[in-house]
Amino acid sequence: MRKSRVTRRAPAGDEVAMEILLLAGAGIAGGICNAIAGGGTFFTFPALIAVGIPPVVANATSALSIWPGHAVSLLGTRRVLAANARRVREGGATFAVGSLVGAALLIASGDRVFGAAIPWLILFATALFAGGPALRRHLARQRRTPPPAAILAMEFAAAVYGGYFGAGLGIILLALLTVTGIEPPSVANVLKNALATVATSVAILLFALTGTIDWGAAAIVFAGAAAGGVIGGRLAARVPANALRAIVVAVGLGLAWHYF
Template sequence: MDPLLTSALLAVAAFAAGVLNAIAGGGSFLTFPALVFTGVPPIVANATSALAVSPGYLGSTLGFREELRALPARRLKLEMLISAAGGVAGALLLLVTPSHLFTGIVPWLLLFATALFAAGPWIARHAGGATTGDARWRHPALLAVAIYGGYFNGGLGILLMALYTVAGETRLNTVNALKNLNSLVLSWLSVAAFVAAGAIAWKEGLLMMVAATAGGFAGARWSRQLPVRWVRAGVIAIGLAMTAAFFARG
């Protein structure tokens, strides 16, 4: 593929991913496949995709700083530590996964992430309040979700929201605040592991970081005008199309 065309494709995909993440999530359905289809090996593409969308987590976390200040500092530190450990563990697991094995499970990961995204509203409506916010299983579950997020980012936010909702947290803004904080920590730590391992395609990654950040700013403004249900339907359609494409690739 022509280098100029490749750069344009990656920039457009990353910009659109930034817009999607600002409105409804699901940006990794664009960044990861775009990298693979332009010739980046799947494991490197997954690591580079995580780098591309990582700046957006900081802005999202800062947007909920009031909710985070209202929570006990000891709880936040413990959950950040768990998320950091899980993010690094997931990244290391990805790095030791044979390339052919990861290529084989990518369609299933995309299908799982798409199904999770589609089920997100149902989970939010039906999963809450069964236990207390201090459920003992919350920390092991958080570690498992963080490992998944470090390994493959798709659907991470929905998993975190489901975890806190099932654990009894009824305040939506607090759920979002914890989701964004833990996503920020595990994402940045997993990216740091990818960088240390030399698993980042820097030329593509830096271009996509800039484009995704610009898309995030645009999406924040467009979110007031675009019906979220339309955006969600578009994300699901993209996820299914990408899943089918990866299955077709074998």
């Protein structure tokens, strides 16, 4: 195993408590958002950077912290997965390879290149989050299915993006599944979570093997995200997804402006 890439300075005594509160709070906010409308990365990623973690490590750590959101959602969906086993196998292979390429590109690019790309990536993810529902409705009205080669290329590109950054990956996946005719939306959502789990798992494995994760920070954000997921699950019926989506979009625009 390679030496860890985590090089941030050790915080002072008073700063430790503040960092824990910030990371836990970001995890809670991210967990609530993911349980209702998605967009948890908009909270976890900037919080990790705010406590002094380098951009590449912050991104890898954020990916690990929110990974359970996709994986746990697959519990109880065995029948849907079994009925679409071929689609999961074919898409899973593409997403495994593409995510590995994206994660490798992230590590190779380094903090300078990735840091410069952060505002553009956040702006792209914000646009996806804002226009995702309308895009999916538009695609659902289309009756033409792209040729297999085009679908494979789109899935591979989405997987590379997922391994490199990942915010908004679920929206991209839902759009791709809609284009390929996966219906109803409940089935598409299960397959989306399955493919996202594959992509994130492969990326996290490479991040772990290359020492690109701050495990202490990841544990704090993970705990917060788990609590937020429970809270979000209970609030899902009370909080309008569109209202929460508007908040996430506002946060995304603010982050993009800040990093620009």
